[in-house]
Amino acid sequence: MSAATFRLNQREPGTLGASGRLTFETAAAALETITAALAAGRIEQLDLAEVEHSDSAGLACVLAAQAHAARLGQPLAVRNMPPNMHALARVCAVDALDS
Numbered sequence: 001m002s003a004a005t006f007r008l009n010q011r012e013p014g015t016l017g018a019s020g021r022l023t024f025e026t027a028a029a030a031l032e033t034i035t036a037a038l039a040a041g042r043i044e045q046l047d048l049a050e051v052e053h054s055d056s057a058g059l060a061c062v063l064a065a066q067a068h069a070a071r072l073g074q075p076l077a078v079r080n081m082p083p084n085m086h087a088l089a090r091v092c093a094v095d096a097l098d099s
Contacts, residue, residue: 005020005026006018006020008033015045015047016034017050019051020052021051022053022054022057022062023054023058027057027058027060028061030058030061031065038065043069043076044077045077046076048080049080051082055088
C-alpha cells in the first residue's frame with residue numbers, strides 16, 4: 001500500500017470500512033468516495049478501524065461526510081476513530097464524533 005492510499009469498502013450492510021491513510025493527500029478523494037457511497041445506499045456507520053494515519057484533513061473529511069449524510073437524512077456514526085484523530089477531535093471540541 002502506498003503512502004497516499006485510502007480505501008473504502010462495505011464490510012457489512014450499513015457499514016463502510018475505511019483503510020489506509022486519511023490525510024491531506026487523500027482527504028478530498030476520500031470524501032468524494034464516501035459521499036458517493038452515501039448517495040448510493042443506506043449507510044449508517046463509518047468504521048475507521050483500519051485507518052493507519054489521519055491528520056486534520058482526515059478529521060475534516062469525516063465531519064464533512066457526516067454533514068453530507070445529515071443532508072440526506074441519514075445519520076452517520078463514526079466507529080473506531082484512530083487515536084491521533086480522536087485527540088485532534090478533542091482539541092477541536094468535536095470529540096462526541098466517535099460513538
